[in-house]
Amino acid sequence: ANTRFYIMCSLYDLSPPGVPGELVIAGKGLARGYWNLLEETNKRFVSDPFYSGERMYLTGDLVKWTEDGELIYLGRKDHQVNIRGFRIELSEIEAQLLELNSVKEAVVTTVKDASEQDALAAYVITAEETTDLKESLKRTLPDYMVPSWIIKLDQLPMTANGKVDLKALPAPDMEANQTAYEAPRDEVETLLCGIWEDVLGVSQVGIHDHFFFLGGDSIKGIQMASRLTQAGWKLDMKLLFQYPTIAELRPYIEEADQLTADQSPVEGEVMLTPIQRWFFERTFTDQHHWNLSMMLHAPNGFDLLMTEQVMQKLLSHHDALRMVYRQEDGSILQYNQRELTEPIAV
Template identity: 80%
Template sequence: GFRIELSEIEAQLLELDSVKEAVVTTVKDASDQDVLIAYVIADSETADLKESLKRTLPEYMVPPWIISLDQFPMTANGKVDLKALPAPNMEADQTAYEAPRDEVETLLCAIWADVLGVSQVGIHDHFFFLGGDSIKGIQMASRLTQEGWKLDMKLLFQYPTIAELRPYIEEADQMTADQSPVEGEVILTPIQRWFFERNFSSQHHWNQSVMLHAPKSLNEAIVKQVLEQLMIHHDALRLIYPLEEGRIIQRHRGVEENNVAVDVIEVKGELTQQIQQVEKLANEVQASISLTEGPLVKPAIFRTEQGDHLLLAVHHLVIDGVSWRIFLEDFMALYEQSKRGEVLTLPEKTHSFQEYAQRLTEYAVSDDLLAERAYWKKVLSHSVTPLQKNHVTEDQRMLHTQTIRFTLSEEETHSLLTGVHEAYHTDINDILLIALGLSMKEWTGEDRHLIHLEGHGREEILPAVNVSRTIGWFTSMYPVLLDMSHADDLSYQIKHLKEELRHIPNKGIGYGILKYLTPDKMKGDIAFDVTPDISFNYLGQFDEQIGGGELNRSAWHAGQSLSPESEKPHALDIVGFVEQSMLHVTISYHHLEFEEHTMEQFKDLLEKNVKVLISHCVSQDETQITPSDVGDDDLTMDELEKLMDIF
């Protein structure tokens, strides 16, 4: 624990106009740890006092309990009788439910409950301890914008309760995005340039896909109508990529060309035969997209005795994980509207992918971005030992890819999404990356590894540009050094890597912009030639995506999203996601490079280390803060710990 100057907390309380008298002491909790408690004679609600203290004191110095009294018990000597002060209810939850106090807090509580999938949210509940992550934060901010309010997403990490956030919620600007169909060319974004730079053998067959199941027959006319309406509303879904004068152009198809063919295929035979037949047919659909001709959205309905299976294949150039959430939510809404015979309507568009790409090129020469050059130069200067493989091969085709996986139990996943983060104020990405680093150290014997980290790429770096409901490929991909040289002290290692991740500017989005959009003469001689062997991507939680109505996720295989002839970009691709309340981690590798037993060993290490971190974090009795928690970018971990010893 920390030695804390109680008089400093008392002084800050007495600075508040509504506080007449204050005394701060400590009591023992159930685990015999000292816990702060404040007693006040005041005109304000204690919750308001706590919020006021958070503005002047670090979180660890804000008492969990503030008890309001009419008068203090006194000793014969005229001092406050500490022994006679009423004890707090130690069994009570320190974040006991407190109802919203105005219409905005009421709205926020409802949105949080819906997005996070919990029954009730109070104004002191912590967004990330309830299972939130940055992707759910985007969904929350999008819903808020639709209701006429706005929130800077960075503030959610700084003020993760509704009571703390409330002063920063503002009325949304009346300036809305242009609602007419977008036409013309679009500048290629960094991740799209990465795609074309790789020059994959089969660029046309590089999709993301979803398979849905309807126990009853789907109406193909409605599916067609809904998809065409979606493609009018979400302009990026109408993009094509013709080659003109040796250059790939990104251009919108006109709305008048917006014709979607919905293939309906009858599938008969034994159940096993039907499943195999659907997979074979789905492969053909997945391989049929043309980048030059379009459309880049390919649907197919497979009609079986067990109901209909709807394949939705979309080329990755125009969609990503966050975009799928928007796509499916809108698809379900429009499908229900059409069935009821209603006019098809969606919430207003946010700014277009075209406008976003244009503004990104302007940002590429801004002082804000150029200030990141020193950081990225330092990251790229680290020399790391290349990943050792069992075999060397020139054949990098996807057809040699094998995937292994592990799944956590619902209980373990619940801990990972919620309780784990109280110990060090981490998020799920921190924990999974620390587990990856520990596993790499055990597997290879090396302390340091460079990986490609993928993020959603929707960081709020462009003023007055809102893409919370915009479909497109926004993904950011950037190098991250996993330095595990402190692994012998797990607590310190967690704090160390958490701080390293917090120091990445704007969640890494600037790396791709610097590499692909900033003019060479302004790059500051950075050598962008580092190609990590490992990529990591946490996709978030998918349980809320599909369900309700007559459509649910199909258990049948949706076919090959990526062409077997295409090259594998990384030696290892590690992907995490939560579905059906369980964390699933997949590891894709090249079986001409790695033996199966080698990858099974790595997978077992990764699963073990995720569980070790869960166990370690939930067993901690107190929260340990790091410099990023107190908003000081210049403070080192060692300096902070020395400061703690002073209090």
């Protein structure tokens, strides 16, 4: 009846049966927009790529077709988030929380941690300790889906429409998961406490504080291990998951081997890698167009001399940036030039 429904994985691509996508509505019955909300109207009511001059409405609902043409509702698109490269359905975490007998209500959302990165926070109505809830979630969810903070509330704030008011939820206390402070006992524990404070964005870390309860994750664990290495110590990352406090971790931290890499200039012929051989064997047209670029803008312009000095340092340090290619006897040879002149064209 003059109405069309699409399931779209992007604004221009339809989802095949079985593949989730956003439910989009088009046709003569479409509303003009949101009352007095121009920005929201422009975001939701967009041009229909299949019917010139018409519009369609992005519902925000995630659905999929079955092979029989039945429409299955999966949840809300705005309830799907990306945390450190992982796509996460917040409703899945909420469902696992509600599976716990002690949890009466739960909502999960994203917050900014101390380093301004997106992190997960759960708000629950429960009588159970939040540390116990987190341990329970670890048995059913992967590490990246366990909220960094679980906050107990007497009741969830609601909007006039009866939905949870996410904007009214209190910001998590970044240091709420800390235990009673106990000072480091030696040089390495002192070093670790300082690194954890920087990486996790908390003011004071004791040797019994739990790395992951303070908002840590695998990415921050890598940052921590990298700083430890720079200070002359090494740590097997998997041990952090087994021993997440400094007191537990200390016996497994070893002094790093002091290796000095050869920093002399690299030059001369370099063998092609398998993917490079594959590329040159295909003899693509305009091979020099196969590159990635990014436009950088500075409001006050660039200091050309300083920019050129920076580029020269990068070229000197990263050998791969000085690679050049020549065709000789029907083959492509790869050379590493000792230096490149005039890296900036004006």
